[in-house]
Amino acid sequence: MSEFKAFSLLTSIIERLNLKGYIQPTPIQKACIPLLINGNDLLGIAQTGTGKTAAFSLPIINNFGQNKTEINAKSTRSLILTPTRELASQIMQNIDDYANGLGLKTQVVYGGVGRQGQVDAIALGLDILVATPGRLLDLIETGDINFKSLEVFVLDEADTMLDMGFFNDVQNIIAKLPKRRQTLLFSATMPAEIEVLAQAILTDPKKVQITAETVTADLVNQRVYHLEKSDKVPLLLNILQTPDYKKVLIFCKTKYGADIIANALEKVSIPAASLHSGKTQAVREKALQNFKDSTLRVLVATDVAARGIDVDNISLVINYNLPEDPRNYIHRIGRTARAGKSGMAMSFAVENDVRQLTTIENSIGQAIPVVIEQPFHKEFSKAALQVKKPVKKQGKKPVKQKGKNTNNRARKK
Structure with missing residues (x-):
């Protein structure tokens, strides 16, 4: 029997997890999912490969699957910001798999490919948007996206954002987001700059640490x-x-x-x-x-x-x-x-x-x-x-x- 049932996730999500052979939650999933379903802000310290994507995406999918709502045009209910195109694509694939059958509107945006298809998808309103900083800032500057409907913001691989020189871009994006939201910050390490950022954007966060x-x-x-x-x-x-x-x-x-x-x-x-x-x-x-x-x-x-x-x-x-x-x-x-x-x-x-x-x-x-x-x-x-x-x-x-x-x-x- 799937141990994910203990989180009271939707039946369709449990079925998708079973198909992927996911029966027992990883330590970070076991720690994070109940906190996020409860609406807490969260600071997660964990490297890639610990099951982090499911830890933050399953609560979002479960919440949106249970609570359908009208989404403003050119807006999204959740934003997942990640540093690389490969990681953005990978996260989106997992989310689409977990959310199969729930009718959620999802889209991934990054540079290096045509932008018009991304603009058209956002124009209809999204439940979940996965993005890299450069292309997202471009869409913000051209007025092709706003955050009037935003409920959840996930900053993934925060230390990588810093290492790759995206820190100012990330801060510029955060400045555009509504103050009232659930915020999740994940990082493999905690350099001083990330600690300062966490203090600035998280409200009474819970902390989960899985050491590399x-x-x-x-x-x-x-x-x-x-x-x-x-x-x-x-x-x-x-x-x-x-x-x-x-x-x-x-x-x-x-x-x-x-x-x-x-x-x-x-x-x-x-x-x-x-x-x-x-x-x-x-x-x-x-x-x-x-x-x-x-x-x-x-x-x-x-x-x-x-x-x-x-x-x-x-x-x-x-x-x-x-x-x-x-x-x-x-x-x-x-x-x-x-x-x-x-x-x-x-x-x-x-x-x-x-x-x-x-x-x-x-x-x-x-x-x-x-x-x-x-x-x-x-x-x-x-x-x-x-x-x-x-x-x-x-x-x-x-x-x-x-x-x-x-x-x-x-x-x-």
Whole structure:
């Protein structure tokens, strides 16, 4: 029996959840749904993959399904603001699935595609609008949307908005909203700017926090490979010889680098594509859908493009380049530990990365095991290793990797 029935959701919503195989609520859903049904403002601290979308969308859908009302032209009863086009599209797909059969009017708006279809949909009045900041501000400025009917505002991935330079846009949008509303703010982390924003827009909020560190420490099997920069592609090809890694997400620093890696994999008949802001929206959506469908085995992405992407059953995450911000490390590897499942995360580190690696280890409170027996292992110099600082708890011993290319290993030694 579905445990979602305890929330007194509409029968049609329960049926849709059953069809998707959702029987037991995740911790954030269990904590948030009753509070939101009760009308509370909410501050949620949780990373992508914890079930956050259902946590905030199910109460909205349930409320609007039970309480149909006339909506002003060019307005919406709820606004969900999110940083990227991929995440906006993903949220909309889930909402349309949960709300199937309830007759709610929904629309997603973002840049990179024609605006007229979006304008026409908004003109009729909406129950739920999912939007990215840039296109929404454009629609506000041209008078194609107002917020006379707004009841609920959701600000999703608030820290990503800050990282991507959308903070002023978000504040400008909030200034256009009615003061009387239910407000939900979700963020994976709480930098000072987000704390100030939360205090400004939330009224007597309830706080729910699902820590990313728990996912990192308990569910993801982490490894780091010490190597020369020139050996990164050969090591990647060596790792991908393992057939168990059926769906692989690779993070790299630049758009150019993502294209190079994807092309290198395609040349050896490994289905791969790159995902970054330099691609058209149609190309990005196709690559993401093919990865979800397992038509592509490997997706190579930059942090900006991949932040917030929720794809099931990723078997391996590879940090081709270490992130500058340790928070991004947690976001990245969390892509492979979903719904209580375990996952594998590998990081490539050159000698100049030692300081970044140490910062990450201190952030997660553990030393990441080094794979010694691999074809391209490099012993770092004592001078480089002197920058290492003690982590909060004892790390694991170096790991021996079972694999091929033993001749290469002998050559490197």
